Each structure stands twice: as C-alpha cells, then as structure tokens.
Amino acid sequence: MHNLRMAESVCEGHPDKLADLIADKLLDACLEKDPFARTSFEIMITTGLVVVGGELSTEAFIDIQRIVRSTIKEVGYTEPNLGFDADTCGVIQTIDEQSPEIALGISSEGAGDTAIVVGYAVREAPNLMPWHITIAHSITKTVSEYRKIGKLPFLRPDGKCLVVMDYENGKPKKVKAVYLYVQHDPDIGLKQLEELLKEEVILKLLPDHLVAPDTKIEVNPSGRFVFGGPAADTGITGRKIVSDAYGDIGYSGGSAFSGKDPTKTDRAGSYIARYIAKNIVAAGIAEACLVRIGYAFGLSEPVGFDIETFGTSKVDKETLQKVVKEIFPLRPLEIIEFLNLRRPIYSQTAVYGQFGKENLPWEKTDMVELLKEKLF
Secondary structure, X not given: OEEEEEEEXXXXXXXXXXXXXXXXXXXXXXXXXXXXXXXXXXXXXXXOEEEEEEEEEOOOOOOHHHHHHHHHHHHOOOOHHHOOOOOOOEEEEEEEOOOXXXXXXXXXXXXXXXXXXXEEEEOOOOOOOOHHHHHHHHHHHHHHHHHHHOOOXXXXXXXXXXXXXXXXXXXXXXXXXXXXXXXXXXXXXXXHHHHHHHHHHHHHHOOHHHOOOOOEEEEOOOOOOOOOHHHOXXXXXOOOHHHHOOHHHOOOOOOOOXXXXXXXXXHHHHHHHHHHHHHHHHOOOOOEEEEEEEEOEOOOOOXXXXXXXXXXXXXXXXXXXXXXXXXXXXXXXXXXXHOOOOOOOOHHHOOOOOOOOOOOHHHOOOXXXXXXXXXX
16 A cells, blocks of 8 residues: 655744744753753744744843844854844844743642643654655755855755655655755756755765655756745744654644743653654564653643554553553653753754754663563
8 A cells, every 4th residue: 555655844044943943042041051941932033023932930141132143143144135134133022931820830740731742753764763754854954054064055044845755555665756945046047956956965865775766856846946034934933843743644742842941741741752652663662653641731640641553563552551651751850850851952953853863862762671671
C-alpha cells in the first residue's frame, strides 16, 4: 500500500520563525541569569515593527531591546532595502507578571498548564525521526548557513522547503518531490538560482537510497522571490508547530514551544515524551513509538498516559507502559530536574525542529540498557 507524507521547514528569516527565535533568545537570557524565571514570551513581527508581549516573573534584568535587535541582525535583516532592518525597526514591549494563580499552581509542584503532549520516534533517519521532516530541516538549515558564510551570497533570509515522500507498507520508498523557495537578490536569474540550489544543496542532502529517476526538484516554482520577510508577511510566535514537531504524521499536541520556560508542561512534557519514545525505539523494543501524556493545570500526576507502537513492539503494551512509568519521570518538576531544563538551551530549538538534534537532553538514548534489562 502506497501513501504520501509531507513535511515543511522554514528558514530562520521566515517571519514566524524569526518570532520564535526572538522568544527563545529572550527565554535563554532570562534563564542565564535566573534559572527559575517564569516566562511566556509572545512575539509579533510586521513591517518595521516588533511587539514583545507576554508574561515574565524574574528578579533578573534583561535588555529586551538589545536582544531583539541582535537576534534580527544575526538572522540577516541588516539592510534597509530588505524592508526590515535590525537597527531601524521599532520594538514595543508590553510585559506583565505571571498570574498569581498560575504561580501558585506551579509552586505546589503541579503542571504549569493544561496540555496534551506527544513524543514520537521511528527507525527511519539516523536520528530516529521521520525522513521527510529530517530532509526538509537539513535543506533550510544548509540554505541559511551558506547564505551567512557567503557561499550563496545572493540569498536573503526568508525561505521554506516542502518535502513530499512516497511510503510503501509504512516504510519510506522515495522522495517524490522537493519544493524549495528562497528569497534572493533581484539581479540573479531564476535558472541560475535553480541550478545552484539543486547542485550545491538539495542533491547533496537527499539520501541516495531515497532518490528516484522521477524525483521532482523545483526551486521557486512560483517565480521571483525578492520581497519577503516581515515586510511581506506578519510573523507570530507558535505558528509552525507541526514543522517544529514531526511533520504531517500529525503528532502534535497542539501547543507551541518557543518563549515558554520549562514549567510550561506543553514544553517539558513534549520533551520527556520524545525522550521516552526515542529510547524505546533505540532499544529495539519497537520500530515506531508514539507517547501521549495528558496534564491538567495544578496537578502533579499525568491525567492520561498511552504508548502506541503500531504493531511493532516486541513486548505487550501493558508491560511496556508499566516499566516506562517506573523508570521515567512524568511529574512536571521531576522532568525539569531529570532533563536539567533550567538552562539557556532553547534558542537552538526555535529553528529547524525541536527534535532530532543530538546535543539536546531529550535526544539522549541513555535509558536503552535499563529498558532492555527490565523488558528482556
């Protein structure tokens, strides 16, 4: 049986991703000075303007203006002709303290939010992520890196990539199509742009075993893409949650990540769910694993917990769930301590996916041996 799966990734200069990145840069700045800071930053970016809203509870001082402008500059909006410039854009702050009711619920060791969280892992790409989202992120990340180091100097910060894959009997068969959209200088021709992006980026990143003679590759199929970024489209925190997670496999609990400190259960809970799923797959217990956890505000114990292995598990579901509950932390504050989440590690998660990056604590596979010991 054949079916298609699709995944999108956007460059850091895309307005929504720039909003996510600013939110997590502000979070990291807070946690660097105050590991117990409570934050929920919400960013809106539009022509010539950045609005920083949300809630913040901390004794530390952070220079919001400086962090916002340095982040925009780091991404590459440094020239007025781009329509959005780090030095000249307006930055408006409207920050409140965290609600005392929310603070009380967290301080009593309860969940900092009501949330459904999911974690997924599958034996496809080396990072145990689906191939289509892994390829999409690798392309947009490489495009941005090449722009910054001057290898493709005609590129501008905005862009996105859509990868369409053909699956057969649940396994990836081939990349059916790659659609890459890149913002560019006005003086480069579309044919030259397409040839360079195909040769220097896309073909080098597609796994050989997933490329077929009829794999379609298109660069800017809609035509020129000179005008982009916040000048062309408003960006808001949290609008790319499926791209942040696992692609169109659809395993997103529905909540956004960026700007939220780890007491927000939709963030820390999603990380422990991925950690559990990845260790189960890495241990060879299942070929694919979906972990779902429900949290209710103010309650320390999960209100729902489920593991789905899609018929690939070597042990029965009841036994697997029992062992996982025994050896993995599921209470909000236990998760924070176990994964050491009160650190400035979040800006690296804001772009090119929250999962699949080996240097993050929820990507470790250090529970594999214990799982095997308990289950085999």
